Every structure is written in C-alpha cells, then in structure tokens.
Amino acid sequence: MTTISIIGTGNMATAIGARAVAHGHTxxxxxxNSVKAQAAAAEIGAxxxxxxxxxxxxxxxxxxxxxxxxxxxxxKHYGDALAGKILIETTNPFNEDASGVxxxxxxxxxxxxxxxxPEGTQVLKAFNTVFRDVLAADQPLDVFFAGGDEVARAQVAxxxxxxxxxxxxxxxxxxxxxxxxxxxxxxxxxRNGGGFGVALGAK
Numbered sequence: 001m002t003t004i005s006i007i008g009t010g011n012m013a014t015a016i017g018a019r020a021v022a023h024g025h026t027x028x029x030x031x032x033n034s035v036k037a038q039a040a041a042a043e044i045g046a047x048x049x050x051x052x053x054x055x056x057x058x059x060x061x062x063x064x065x066x067x068x069x070x071x072x073x074x075x076k077h078y079g080d081a082l083a084g085k086i087l088i089e090t091t092n093p094f095n096e097d098a099s100g101v102x103x104x105x106x107x108x109x110x111x112x113x114x115x116x117x118p119e120g121t122q123v124l125k126a127f128n129t130v131f132r133d134v135l136a137a138d139q140p141l142d143v144f145f146a147g148g149d150e151v152a153r154a155q156v157a158x159x160x161x162x163x164x165x166x167x168x169x170x171x172x173x174x175x176x177x178x179x180x181x182x183x184x185x186x187x188x189x190x191r192n193g194g195g196f197g198v199a200l201g202a203k
Contacts, residue, residue: 001025002159005057007074008065009036012090014043015136016063016127021046022138023163028058056081061159063127064089068109075113083118086152088145090127092183101180110147110176122152125176126160128183131190134199142201144168144182146175168202 002025006013009031017027017040027048031037034050041048051058054077062082066074068091075082089110093103103109114123124147127135134141143165145156149172157167170179182200190196 002061002162003028003059004061004063004159005030005051005059006063006065007031007053007057007078008063009033009040010065011132012127012135013063013065014040015132016065016090017041017044017048019135019138019163021048025162026059030055030057054078054081057085059085061086061088061156064091064113067091068093071109072112072116076116080118082121084120086122086124086148086155087113087117088124088126088156089113090125092128093180094184094187098184098187100184101177103177103180105177106174108173108177108180111173114147114173122148123173124148124152124156125179126156128179129186129200131186131196131199134197138164141165141199142168144170144179144200146170146179147173166201 005028007030020027028051029037029041030051030053032053037050041050062085071091091109093101093109110125126145143160153169160167189198
C-alpha cells in the first residue's frame with residue numbers, strides 16, 4: 001500500500017484518487033478551496049483525507065492534477081514542501097481549439113515545473129494521454145510516462161502496475177514534450193470517430 005497526495009480537486013484528481021483507493025492505496029487531497037477538497041475526498045471515499053494546501057504532502061508520490069496555466073505557480077507555492085517527492089504532473093498545454101500545444105521542445109510544462117521544483121524532487125508527466133472516464137473505468141490500460149531519473153521512473157512504473165495498468169516508460173524529461181503532442185493525437189482520434197472512450201496503447 002502506498003500513500004499518494006493529489007494536488008487538485010477536479011475530474012482528473014478524483015479519477016486518480018478513486019482508482020488508487022480501489023486498489024488499496026491511501027489518498028490525500030489538497031486544494032486551494034477547502035470545500036472543493038472536502039467534496040473531492042468524499043467522492044473518492046475509502047477514507048480519503050484532506051491535507052492543508054501548500055503544506056508538505058503526506059505521500060511520497062504527489063500528483064499535480066491542475067490546469068497547465070497554474071501548474072508552475074502551484075509548484076512555486078509549495079516550494080520546499082515538495083523536496084524529495086516524486087511529482088507526477090498530468091497537464092496538457094493545449095491551444096484554444098486543442099489543435100496543438102503552446103509549449104516547445106525542451107520547454108514542456110514538465111520541464112518548466114522541474115526548473116522551479118526544489119532540489120531532490122523528481123518531476124514526471126503521466127496520465128495526460130488518458131481521458132478521465134477511461135481512467136475511472138478501472139479497466140486494464142496502457143499509460144505512457146516520462147521524466148525524472150531511472151529510479152523514480154521504476155517507482156512510478158511499480159505504482160502504475162498496482163493500479164492494474166501497463167506502464168510504458170518513454171524516457172526522461174526530453175520526451176515529455178512528445179507526450180504533450182501525443183495528447184493532441186488522442187484528441188484527434190476522439191473527435192474523428194474514436195469517441196472519448198478511446199485510449200492510446202502500444203504492442
């Protein structure tokens with residue numbers, strides 16, 4: 001059993017939390033709005049707790065499930081409270097019509113977060129290529145992830161396996177911008193006949 005913390009109170013936060021508790025893990029929710037945080041914890045159930053926003057997360061693995069525009073500022077706000085943690089960000093920096101991304105190679109949202117995260121924090125990207133409802137269905141699923149060092153990626157892979165997923169390690173930070181574009185591919189498939197229950201995978 002692992003304790004994870006989730007910064008965020010929206011649909012992705014609750015989907016990650018619900019899948020985690022369904023597989024025996026402990027979840028802490030942290031959000032700026034305490035009422036929304038309490039509601040998210042109640043939706044997740046299974047004893048999910050609410051942590052103080054900006055305080056040191058209880059989990060060694062911390063998910064940042066927020067909009068990309070606020071992601072860097074959130075990490076700056078937490079500062080040294082994230083030191084030594086594995087921080088998994090789930091953002092997609094889409095442009096207005098989700099036909100492209102607003103980031104560039106070497107400057108993904110993950111890169112930007114890693115640049116402001118405290119020393120010793122391993123920053124990765126995951127779940128940005130998974131629709132919320134697909135994640136919440138709790139079915140076997142391929143999950144691409146990238147960032148951090150090899151040790152952190154191995155820990156994340158083990159955690160993803162515990163959720164009934166097949167982890168697909170795409171490499172270090174240099175691959176995170178490609179994952180942002182992979183989400184554009186997913187959106188294209190969904191809009192052009194695949195529907196929003198479609199998922200990316202590999203053989």
